[in-house]
Amino acid sequence: MNKHERTDQELVQAVLAGELETFAELVERYERLVFSFLLTRLNDLQEVEDIVQETFVKAFRHLASFDCERRFAAWLLTIARNLLIDSRRKAGRSVASTNLVNEVMLTDSAREAGSQPSEIVVRRERFRSIVVMIQELPEELRTPFLMRVINELPYQEIAEILDVPLQTVKNRIFKARGILREKRENYEKMS
């Protein structure tokens, strides 16, 4: 629709100039990123939702403090991360853990609507095993890997968000893939 898609900085400026509704565009742009960032670190989706919401509301409130030299996504993740630490602290160690995989893959998903039950089972089992393998990755590999696969971000953008050199991002994603590949082979040998 727009001939020219506004940059994050332009959107921020617009909101600060009084176009408050424009903030929705920033939310649309980054909600998925914040969601998937939190998804790998929280125990239930309700909590993920809440922190996503809090993150954006807090970002909105403090928008004038956003340093336009920084990446908006990086700033959002800093906020999300602080809120995450906060919520963990409040919850203490005894957070009830739910089976997120089942929650993520609900039976009524549109994708599975027309599938055979056996296909659904196979698909979920596969998904579960992928998630378990990813979960076993060290955090420093997991985060860029997920940004790459789930958010389909270019290496350069991941590098900027994580504030690490481009080559480091590439190395980590390759390392993650290498580990996952070995795990997949072992997993297939066992099953």
Add this chain to the structure above:
Amino acid sequence: MKRCPENDKILLFCEHELSEVERAQFELHIQTCSECREEVKQISSDDSLLREGVEEAFSRHRVTSRIMQQIRSEKIEPLPANNQRGWRYFWLTAFALLTVFAVASLYMPAAVKYHGRATGVMIQALTDNSTLQGAHLAADQTFDLAAFEPAALDGCFLFTVTADQTSVFKISGSTGIRRSEGLLEFFDTTATFELISGARLTIIVNGKRQQLERKTVFSTTAAAIDDLQPDAVSLAGLDRPLTASTTAEADAIITSDEADTASSADQAELASITTGLSAEAGTGSDSLIDQTPGSGKNPFADEPLDLNGN
């Protein structure tokens, strides 16, 4: 297991990191090599499955409209950019007060090891969500304890205490405060204290005498330590001056008994907050969050609070 010699190109192929020529060659190769073909297929189908799974969850848990609704219904507006200004004022004020009190202290009796007998206590709110007697204060708003004693505080405050010498310390959390036999007494306190500058000071916290020393951070509960940073700072400034004295390298961390178990984790958290996204305390890594892989009981989620695991 003997692998196809072209096997090491698979990941590069999947990540679109092969040169055009290599790519063409590899595409030719997988037409004839089922082993490589299968693996490429597997990787890309696993990627899509992961993406789809997360996408399914995301589509059911979007909150854009909720966010905008909250902003509209609570009439939230962006706050003025007061963190830079606020911190500049904070330092100017702290410096000005210190100078005044330092000069004044020349005319006062010589120092004792720990001083007390607080004669003047000026308190400044450091964040816009701080309250005095339940009422909101503007960031930077300053008041004299004498006018509100006993005061009930909640939030983040800078204290400038004149006794025989001057001390400036920061407190985050909630507490009551009054003077008791010349000493500052904090009661019903759940807070973190940090001496910023000036002389060591004796205070009473929840009935116990405490020495507040330079580079000391202490909390009366395990929970308070990341409140050390006012909101605005943890959001934008990972390089604000104050954080320098609150990193994990702080010389002394005194915690009260009940805080012992959590203090090291909190400390790592604190350090990770002050250093931001790109550096993790203790681990030396530059990942976004803790190094420790999840416990296994919950696929996809990290073990809560396990932030300094090695």
